[in-house]
Amino acid sequence: MDTLTLLLISPVLSILAVILIRDKALVRLLIPILFWTNIALSLLALMPVLGNNGESLVINRDLSIEFLNGAFILLTAFVSACALTQTPLFFKVEEANSLSPYRFGEERLYYACAALFHISMTFVFLSDNLGFLWISIEATTLTSATLIYFVRTKHALEATWKYLIVCSVGIAFALLGSILIFASSQHGAVEGGSLTISELIAHADALDARLLRLGFICCLVGYGTKAGLFPLHNWLPDAHSEAPAPASAMLSGALLNCALFAIWRVSQIASASQSGPSSQFLLLTVGTITAVAASFFLVHQHGLKRMWAYSSIENSGIILIAIGLGSGPLFLLHAINHSLAKVALFLVSGNIIQLTGTKKLSEIRGLLSTSPSWAVLLSAAALAVTGSPPFGSFVSELLIIMRAIEMKQFLVAATLIVAITLAFIAVGMQLFRILFGTGKTVAPTTRSSGMDLVPKLLVALSLICGFTSLPNYLLETKNTPTAHNELNAPKDCSVSLSL
């Protein structure tokens, strides 16, 4: 079977299963199985690019996979599988808790849209063409809107509308940016112009600098809206807090990576051209401001999932700094660590919200005494997200700061340290209140067994990322010097860390 079939067969089969099978138990069993099979098949398809020899898979002129794309496809497959394993368990509890008759049709629509969402995210990483990249990103917006609206409440409706409109308008600017980059290639760089990213990077020196700069800014605004960069982040806390927890996990753990990956692709073109330093400056500035602003927002939060949404914005900022520093491996490393921890955190929060029956931080108190196992899991995931040792995010955040210092971006490094510390303190204080606080506690309701399996797996993986030599492996073997690295980075690109 060819690569594309291997990558897409499981999600397509799950859509068919949802359409054809009406048995509730069978559908709830099949979806997780198909998505775990998807990981195995993706691994099989991506073996050549993930190996040590640095091959790239070219599917056709517009679709190709290199190491970074392959790793992100695998990460997305893993996040989708984890979220969709938890989804049936989550819905079982919803069904038990709901007062009105449960509508299974809506749940089936959810699965179908989740599978479509997964397919469109996979295409984001496959695209080697600015046009296809844009189409895939817009498709992720349309398919995920249904997931956010799943609970059918007024708040969910408001969040979905905001998400759809804000992201569509934002992404429209990314289309304008792509057109400007296309136009910049028509001034002698490529005969007739090109939208193929690898071709644009190869001919970056011949691109029209003014059009390219303008195009880069438009793309940053457009895809930045989708990545939740400050001040275009308005939709993100609403969407993440109103969607069902497994959908929030997918939005935060996979969708943000897609938008940031699109920015990475465009920044590769800009960096390879004469406007490299200015684009780097822009990325670092926006990334730092986003991280700092999100940390300040974290201090005053009233909703459990809203708090994690702001933490996602903060991490988007940190990842953008990694992109600005021109380091693909650091971008990937922090994206992996953030996705693992954040998916665990959203899934655990979903369960806690079901247990206590409230989303409000002020009403969730004394969790350590009422349900100690969930409390421990929540704290572990929260510590992992805020970058505490010994979890993986600690290593990646440290490496990003070290890299910034190495590249003489002292202000960025200092501000980033402040932002991370502030976020840690803000989350730590809220967590302390949740665990030990006294006051109004809501009696635990019914719960489905096995719900802690996936979060436990994710937290364990996050720990493994912190202890093993994954960072060294990525940085030393995969730091293939792109034009950008040659331009900006010091001679020895790898920042090794002895643990």
Add this chain to the structure above:
Amino acid sequence: MFSPMEWCLMAAATMAILMVGSLHVRVNLLCYSILTLLIAAGTACSAMASNEPHLFLLAAAIAVFKAILITVFLFLIIDKLDLSSDNGASISAPLAMHCNIGLTACSYFLVNDLPAPAGEVHAWVGSMAGLSMVMTGVVLMLIRKLAISQIIGFLILENGIYTFALTQTRGMPLIIEMGVVLDLLVGVMVSGLLMFKIQSSFEHIDISKLTDLRD
């Protein structure tokens, strides 16, 4: 002198500015349809001038999907929701329209600063029309309060971006444009359905009143 394509695109941009001046939803939608047909005609003129047959296909797709299908769909929604006019504009219609004329002048200066497309003497007329429509779309989305007006604003914004691409780059590859049209079509369908839900949950579609989710 201007080419037929440039006349069509300028007429479309003028139509967009006129739309800002009317609060009547049906008039707005009809204007949108005419505007899109003018852009399709502009594309066809460009196809004839440059002898690129794929642009004819694109012109047909724009006329069928964007000008007719989307308009019919939105008219159906207007009928079902019994909407007549958007009374909630945050600044008065004539004032907004005049501001928009100023924005068109701004887009002239912006476009003049861009290098002319390869192999052409000038493209400022079409590109200016495109940027002007982008700005009109943004203005409509910002000042109008009904959900339907926001969708119309978004459609004009997208039309502006398409026009800009047509004149600045002599058209994007056909498959990409088709993908964009498909995304737009699905987007309008999804937001149309959401509008029904907003109407049934809130008993209005005034977006400015949806302010429950705040920090």
